[in-house]
Amino acid sequence: MKKLLSLGLALALALPLLLITAWADEMDYSGMDLDYYTRYKGQGKSLNVYNWGEYISDGSDGSLDVNKAFEELTGIKVVYSTFDTNESLYAKLKTGGSSYDLIIPSDYMIARMIEEEMLLPLDLTNIPNFEGSINERYKDPSFDPGNRYSVPYTWGTVGLIYNTTMVDENDLIDSWGFLWDPVYAGNMLMFSNSKDAFGIAFKMLGYPINAESKEQLDRATELLKEQKPLLQAYVMDEIFDKMTGGEAALAPYYAGDAVTMMEDNPDLAFVVPKEGSNIFTDAMCIPKEAKNKELAELYINFMLEPEVGLANIEYIGYSTPNDRVYDLLDDEVKNDPVRYPDQELLDSCEYFVNLPPDLAAYMDEKWTELLSSDERYSRMLMPLVMLGCIIATISLNTARTMRKNRQPHN
Amino acid sequence: MKFRHAALPYMIWSSVFVLVPLGLVAVFAFTTGDGAFTIDNIARVSNYTPVFMRSVWLAILATAICLAIGYPLAYLMSRMNGVRQRTMVMLIMLPMWINFLLRTYAWMTLLENNGVINSLLRLVGLGPVRMINTQGAVVLGMIYNYLPFMILPLYSIMTKIDDRVIEAAQDLGANPFQVFSRVIFPLSVPGISTGVTMVFVPAISTFIISRMLGGGSNMLIGDLIDAQFLGNAYNPNLGAAISMVLMVFILLVMSIFNQFDDSEDREGLLI
Amino acid sequence: MMKHLRRFYIGLVMAFLYLPIGVLILYSFNASKSRSVWSGFSLRWYRDLFSNQLILSSLYNTIVVALCASVIAVILGTAAAMGIYSIRNKWFKSAIMNVTYMPILNPEIVMGVSLLLLFVSVNQIGAGITAVTGIPMPELHLGYLTLVIAHVTFCTPYVILNVLPKLRQMDKYVYEAALDLGCSPSMAFFKVIIPEIMPGMATGFLMALTYSIDDFIISYFVSSATSQTLPVTIGAMVRKRISPEINALSTIIFVVVLAALVLINLSALRQERQLQKKQGGGA
Numbered sequence: 001m002k003k004l005l006s007l008g009l010a011l012a013l014a015l016p017l018l019l020i021t022a023w024a025d026e027m028d029y030s031g032m033d034l035d036y037y038t039r040y041k042g043q044g045k046s047l048n049v050y051n052w053g054e055y056i057s058d059g060s061d062g063s064l065d066v067n068k069a070f071e072e073l074t075g076i077k078v079v080y081s082t083f084d085t086n087e088s089l090y091a092k093l094k095t096g097g098s099s100y101d102l103i104i105p106s107d108y109m110i111a112r113m114i115e116e117e118m119l120l121p122l123d124l125t126n127i128p129n130f131e132g133s134i135n136e137r138y139k140d141p142s143f144d145p146g147n148r149y150s151v152p153y154t155w156g157t158v159g160l161i162y163n164t165t166m167v168d169e170n171d172l173i174d175s176w177g178f179l180w181d182p183v184y185a186g187n188m189l190m191f192s193n194s195k196d197a198f199g200i201a202f203k204m205l206g207y208p209i210n211a212e213s214k215e216q217l218d219r220a221t222e223l224l225k226e227q228k229p230l231l232q233a234y235v236m237d238e239i240f241d242k243m244t245g246g247e248a249a250l251a252p253y254y255a256g257d258a259v260t261m262m263e264d265n266p267d268l269a270f271v272v273p274k275e276g277s278n279i280f281t282d283a284m285c286i287p288k289e290a291k292n293k294e295l296a297e298l299y300i301n302f303m304l305e306p307e308v309g310l311a312n313i314e315y316i317g318y319s320t321p322n323d324r325v326y327d328l329l330d331d332e333v334k335n336d337p338v339r340y341p342d343q344e345l346l347d348s349c350e351y352f353v354n355l356p357p358d359l360a361a362y363m364d365e366k367w368t369e370l371l372s373s374d375e376r377y378s379r380m381l382m383p384l385v386m387l388g389c390i391i392a393t394i395s396l397n398t399a400r401t402m403r404k405n406r407q408p409h410n
Numbered sequence: 411m412k413f414r415h416a417a418l419p420y421m422i423w424s425s426v427f428v429l430v431p432l433g434l435v436a437v438f439a440f441t442t443g444d445g446a447f448t449i450d451n452i453a454r455v456s457n458y459t460p461v462f463m464r465s466v467w468l469a470i471l472a473t474a475i476c477l478a479i480g481y482p483l484a485y486l487m488s489r490m491n492g493v494r495q496r497t498m499v500m501l502i503m504l505p506m507w508i509n510f511l512l513r514t515y516a517w518m519t520l521l522e523n524n525g526v527i528n529s530l531l532r533l534v535g536l537g538p539v540r541m542i543n544t545q546g547a548v549v550l551g552m553i554y555n556y557l558p559f560m561i562l563p564l565y566s567i568m569t570k571i572d573d574r575v576i577e578a579a580q581d582l583g584a585n586p587f588q589v590f591s592r593v594i595f596p597l598s599v600p601g602i603s604t605g606v607t608m609v610f611v612p613a614i615s616t617f618i619i620s621r622m623l624g625g626g627s628n629m630l631i632g633d634l635i636d637a638q639f640l641g642n643a644y645n646p647n648l649g650a651a652i653s654m655v656l657m658v659f660i661l662l663v664m665s666i667f668n669q670f671d672d673s674e675d676r677e678g679l680l681i
Numbered sequence: 682m683m684k685h686l687r688r689f690y691i692g693l694v695m696a697f698l699y700l701p702i703g704v705l706i707l708y709s710f711n712a713s714k715s716r717s718v719w720s721g722f723s724l725r726w727y728r729d730l731f732s733n734q735l736i737l738s739s740l741y742n743t744i745v746v747a748l749c750a751s752v753i754a755v756i757l758g759t760a761a762a763m764g765i766y767s768i769r770n771k772w773f774k775s776a777i778m779n780v781t782y783m784p785i786l787n788p789e790i791v792m793g794v795s796l797l798l799l800f801v802s803v804n805q806i807g808a809g810i811t812a813v814t815g816i817p818m819p820e821l822h823l824g825y826l827t828l829v830i831a832h833v834t835f836c837t838p839y840v841i842l843n844v845l846p847k848l849r850q851m852d853k854y855v856y857e858a859a860l861d862l863g864c865s866p867s868m869a870f871f872k873v874i875i876p877e878i879m880p881g882m883a884t885g886f887l888m889a890l891t892y893s894i895d896d897f898i899i900s901y902f903v904s905s906a907t908s909q910t911l912p913v914t915i916g917a918m919v920r921k922r923i924s925p926e927i928n929a930l931s932t933i934i935f936v937v938v939l940a941a942l943v944l945i946n947l948s949a950l951r952q953e954r955q956l957q958k959k960q961g962g963g964a
Contacts, residue, residue, distance in 0.1 A: 048906055053921045060729075060924075080735075081906030084920045087642040094644055095797065096804055097823040098905035186540065192626040193642060233543040233625025237921035245717040247523050264715075364643040365457070371629045372460035382459040385466070386655075389662035396669040417764020417777065420757050420837065424780050427834040431795030432783075438798055483694050486687055493950055498691075500942050505698050507938045508705065508931045511897065511915045515923055516701035519708070519716050526704060554697070607786065615788030617898075622919060632790050639794055639902065650798065653791045660788060 029073055032305060033128070040295065041075035047295045050089065050100040052282070053082040053237060057315035064311035070302050076295055084236055085193055093118060093287055101290040102299055107281050108195075108352035110150050111143040115354060119149045120286045126297040127151060129304035138321035141281060142351065150283035151300050154318035156255040157279050157341065157349055158196060159272040161239075163265075166249035176204050176273045178250060180223075185230040189242060189251035192234035194367035195352060196278065197224060200252055203275040209350040211359050221366045228370065243268060254280075255338050256318030262338075263317075270338045272345055279349035281321065435657075438650030451651035458634060458652065465631040466659075468545060469614035472552035476560040476609045477602065479553070484564035484601070485594070488571065499565070502558050510555050514622050517554065521547055521623070543625025551619040552609075559608040567601030568594075603667055611660055631656055702935070709928035716923065726929040733926045739914040740930070746825065746910060747893035750832030754889045757833065758840025759882055763874075765841070766848045781842070784835040793902035796831050800903065823905035831903045832893045839892065840885030847881035848874075 029037075049067070059065025067078040083089045086109040092098060093113075105113065113119050124130050130151060138152045162173050166187065171178070179188055179200070191197040199209045201220035211217050232248055240257065242248050244265040253261075258270040284303065286296045302308055309325035319339045320326055326334065334340060355363065442448050455462075487498045505513065520526045521541040528538045541547055571594060579593045617632030624630075631652065633641075638649025708716065712723035730736065761781075768774045784792060800821055807818035821827070851874070859869040875882075897912035904913050915927060 050906060053917065079907050081909065082917055084917070085642055087644060088640055091640050091644040095640070095646075095801055097800055097821060097827075099822055100906065228627065231625075231627070234627055235625070238622075240922055241716050242522075245522070245524055245715065247717075368458065368461070368629070368634070368643070371627055372458070372464065377459045377463050379456045379459050382456050382462050382655075385463075386659060386662070389659065389666065393662055393665045393669075396666060400669055413763040413767040415764065416760040417768065420761030420764070420841075421777065423757060423834070423837070424783075427796065427799070427830060428780060428783055431792075431799040432787075434798040434802055435791070435795045479694060482690065486691060492953070493946075496946055496949070500946065501695060502698070504935075504939060504942070505702055506895070508702060508935055509895065509897070509912055509915050511912065511919050512705060512923065512927065512931055513701045515716070515919050516704040516708075519704050520701060522717060524717060554701070557694075557698070611786065611788055615790045617790065618916065618919070632788075635790055635794060639797065646798070649794065653794050656788060657791050660786075664786065 028307065031307075032073070034073075036128070037074050037298065037302070040298070043075070044077075045075070045292065045295055046077035046079055047292055047299055048079045048081075048099060048101045049299065050081055050083060050092075050103045052104060053084055055082070055104065055282075055316055056080075057311040063315050064308070066303075066308055066311060069308070070299065073302070074298060076298070078299075086195075087193070093289070096289065099289050099291055100287055101292045102284060102296040103287055104153055104282050104284050106352070107141065107143040107283070108354050110283060110285060111354040113285070113287075114144060114149055118288050120288055120290060120293055121148050122151065122286065122300075123293075123297060126294060127301045127304070129301045133304045133306075133309075133322045133324050135321050135323050135326070138281060141283075143281075143353070144283070150285045151304070152281050152283045152321040153303065154256065154313070154316070155279065155281045155321055156318045156339075157272050157346075158199070158252060158254055158277045159258065159270050159338075160250060161243055161253050161258045161261060161268055161270050162250045163243065163246060163248070163267050164269050165267045166246070173250070173269075173271055174274050176200050176252075176275055179252065180204075180227050180230065182230060184250050186232055187249040188231050189233055189235050189239055189248045190227065190231050191252060192236050194363050196252070197234075197367070198363060199278050199352070203273070203277065206275075209276075209278055210353050211355060211363060214359070214362055217359070217362055217366055221370055224370050234371070240264075254318075256316055259317030259336075259338055272341065272349070274348075276348040276350065279346060279351060281351075282318075432657075435650045435653055438647050439654045440651075441647060443647060451648050452655070454648060455651050455655050458631075461629050461631055461634050462655075464545075464628070465614050468549055468552065468630070469610055472549050472556065472613045473560075473606055473610045475549070475553050476557050477606065480557060480560035480564055480605065481598075481602075484561050484568050485598075487561075487565050488568035489573075495569070499562070502561055506558060511618065511622075514551050514555065514619055517547075517551060518542060518622060521550075542623060543627075545624065545628055547623040548620050548628050548630075551623045552613045552616065555616075555619065556609040556612055559612070560605040563604040563608060564598065564601040567598050567604075571597050606667065607664060610663070614660065615656060705928050706932045706935070709925060709932045711925060714922070714925060726925040727933075730926040730929045733924070735914060736911070736924075736926055736930060739909050739911040742825075742828075742908055743894055743910040743912075746828045746832060746908075747890050749825075749829045750836055750893045751886050751889040753829070753833045754836035754840050755882055755886045758837040758885060759844050759878070761837065762841045762844035762848060762878075762881075766845060781838045783838075785838050789835075789896075789898040792835060793831075793899040796827070796834070796899065797902040800827050823903055824908040827903045828900060828908055828910070831899050832889075832896065835896070835899060836889035836893055839888045840882070843885035843888065844878050844881040847878040851877045 057063045057066045059068060067080055070076065071078055083092065086106050089103060089105055090109060090112070093100070093103070110119070124147070130147070134147075134152060138155065140146055141150075141152070144150045160173055160176070160178065162178075167173060167178075168183065178184065179190065191200070198211065198217070198220050201223045202209050202211065202216065204223060205216070205219055207216050207220075211220075233242075235242065235251075237257075239251055239253055240261060243251060243253075243261050246265070246267075255270060255272075258268070262268045262270065284300045286293055290296055303312070304322060304324075306322070306324040306328055309320060309322045310328050313320045313325055313329075317339070320329075337345075439451055440447060440449065442450070487495055490498065518525070522528065523538050523540065523542070525542070527541065531537070531539065575597075576589060576593060579589045584592060614630075615632045617630060617636045620628050620630040620633055635649050635652050635656070637643045638645045638652065708719075709726055710722050710724065711719055712721040712725070761777075765774060765777055768777070800823060803821050807820065810816065811818050855877075856869055856873050859873045860866065864872065895912065896910075897916055900910050900913050901916055904910060909917075915923070918924060918927065
């Protein structure tokens with residue numbers, strides 16, 4: 001009880017924190033179309049941006065705080081929040097009631113959202129930077145023909161990250177097969193999302209990366225079940241701490257994040273396996289529920305500014321589809337095979353597509369089965385347990401009533 | 411006194427925000443995405459029997475261990491003098507002022523292969539012990555987070571046990587075991603019942619703890635529900651069905667438990 | 682021997698409870714961002730905390746929501762307790778009490794999910810009405826409003842359960858005496874009943890505040906980007922990496938609470954001693 005009294009003190013201490021703000025380094029706005037950017041100034045507008053975790057330059061470690069720079073330039077307040085998978089973004093939008101103005105999903109999810117009419121078409125005349133910036137290869141993508149709904153933000157590949165001090169030096173890590181190697185049992189991590197995990201299994205089996213039939217999914221599930229006892233954990237972004245801290249020797253993840261990890265721990269290396277892999281594009285879209293479409297387009301345009309794009313790319317480590325940003329990069333980065341691999345390797349990589357609903361549902365089911373597969377329970381067990389509880393309740397209750405009736409109050 | 415109508419606003423409030431939502435869970439559980447009636451969702455819940463059984467088993471384990479740790483401590487606390495009692499209660503509540511996610515996160519640092527505990531073990535020449543990403547770690551997380559909910563109700567019941575009752579039993583020739591089984595234990599049953607409820611319910615429905623400490627492969631029923639609503643497998647109807655089954659199961663378990671507790675008020679429920 | 686064993690046991694449990702907190706506090710002084718590698722002492726996270734907009738705005742949201750929800754819960758709950766106390770019908774009374782226990786005993790995740798379904802359904806019905814009648818219906822956004830509603834819903838029972846015992850302990854003839862002596866019912870209510878149940882209301886308020894501030898699971902389901910509370914923000918962070926500023930903030934809160942508790946306990950102790958002295962002197 002008394003701990004509660006002290007709350008007032010805690011609050012009193014906390015409130016002044018809110019009044020203090022610090023300023024990150026200033027940005028150079030010369031070379032930007034100030035009339036265009038400042039037309040909403042002083043109107044008290046705000047913009048809800050929903051992005052992946054740590055997927056923007058946020059001012060930490062001396063980088064540019066992109067959102068703050070946008071606020072200072074345009075006078076529009078950015079309300080920024082993050083998601084951790086495409087599917088949770090989809091769930092949040094489907095649930096409704098949140099009114100995001102700008103989202104950054106991946107390719108296959110954009111296709112799904114277009115199909116389910118969850119996105120607003122963009123007005124490219126409001127995004128003047130689009131024309132001169134985006135590389136031809138990333139324009140007019142298969143998931144969004146003619147860029148009607150999306151402007152690419154980053155791209156990258158999926159590959160194996162490994163700790164050179166923890167793998168056998170005679171092993172040349174170049175195949176997904178190492179993720180099934182008993183030598184590294186207990187030292188490997190795996191994607192904890194069905195799409196990427198099944199993609200790797202498909203590549204191991206020599207299938208295309210997108211499931212074509214339930215049989216393929218069954219075969220892949222078997223393969224993943226074989227792998228499960230060898231794994232330390234299924235992870236998503238937890239991988240950052242685990243790989244840089246030397247907790248695991250081997251794990252599949254996104255190239256851009258591998259770059260970030262390799263900066264923190266020079267022992268790490270990255271390779272796209274020879275069986276081929278997944279290539280992805282993350283792109284900026286405006287969801288149907290958006291309240292501020294023009295502001296969102298302004299934000300997209302701002303993100304395409306070379307200086308802003310450069311800050312983002314340097315911070316998050318992914319590859320840029322923006323030519324004007326690419327030109328600003330150091331030669332060392334331009335020639336980095338992790339971030340900008342050669343054409344031959346890119347040709348071995350496939351994009352995910354939006355699966356037909358029955359296959360997608362089947363994949364979900366198989367995925368849950370995989371995650372709970374080490375215990376074999378009959379399906380009947382659960383109804384039986386429930387039934388047992390009901391019987392126990394009733395019999396105990398009757399027993400008690402009878403006992404009470406037999407001995408009236410003394 | 412004529413204040414009967416004062417409860418009206420609250421009755422309306424809890425109808426709209428407690429009963430109607432629970433009704434909606436049932437409605438969603440028995441409909442498809444298009445609103446047509448179906449029992450398919452409920453039938454599909456049995457596909458997740460392994461997840462369900464694992465949650466039940468780990469929650470029972472965590473509750474039992476909490477009871478085993480908390481019971482002696484609560485008893486020792488209740489026999490201390492006033493100042494010490496207060497200090498102990500304070501010490502047990504204090505950790506709750508730090509968000510449970512952060513404390514669980516700190517456990518990750520402790521349990522990892524290169525974590526604090528393994529580093530210490532290495533210093534004394536013991537090999538690394540695999541602790542994180544196991545079911546044991548998930549149970550540990552549950553025990554850690556819910557132990558105060560066991561200790562505090564037990565303690566508040568046990569302070570009401572008069573020292574003289576125990577002395578009387580001793581004077582009448584009861585040995586320590588008899589004192590416990592005939593006097594202390596029966597008097598502490600309401601506290602046990604409350605404590606077990608307050609640990610078991612959150613433990614069986616927890617999510618995120620399993621993901622942080624269990625390495626993703628120790629999925630619990632809470633994770634499953636989360637995945638259907640805001641996670642990877644968007645399907646609110648199935649999620650509602652799983653929630654309903656969970657709720658019914660907990661109600662059944664609690665009603666079984668209440669059979670052993672004759673007291674009218676749930677004493678000690680409030681910390 | 683027994684005494685040492687007891688001490689050892691209590692020490693062991695305390696070590697278990699405080700080990701992770703020790704780690705958390707230690708790493709709030711870590712020079713690098715890492716959770717597992719110690720790279721030297723530094724106060725940078727305490728400095729950075731004050732410029733981290735995300736954390737500060739979440740803290741602000743947490744405080745606003747908790748204060749609103751607790752105040753509403755106390756008013757609603759006290760009125761409800763008065764009503765429940767006056768109701769004679771036993772069946773009706775136990776029905777209300779069962780509904781009151783529901784938010785406490787129901788798993789939080791089911792509460793969160795059910796409220797989310799309610800808010801979503803309200804919007805769908807609203808959209809349906811708009812589609813049929815053409816009248817634009819206001820949209821219910823997940824945000825402050827839904828958060829406060831949810832928090833009031835799970836906080837009010839704690840207020841009721843704290844106020845009810847105080848009402849039962851109260852001598853009900855005092856109220857009638859006040860009426861007989863010429864008080865209006867409302868005056869009698871404020872002059873007689875409120876002072877009697879004040880301790881229960883205060884405890885209820887503080888419990889509501891605590892539960893509201895600490896709530897993660899329900900808030901996780903009913904909040905949105907613009908209204909994230911601190912636990913929800915932390916929940917999003919633990920999926921990737923905790924920014925050490927959060928550790929710094931927690932350390933500050935921990936130290937403040939600890940200091941407050943020590944002060945309260947010391948003053949209580951002093952009062953007790955004085956009381957004993959007085960009694961001793963009188964005897």
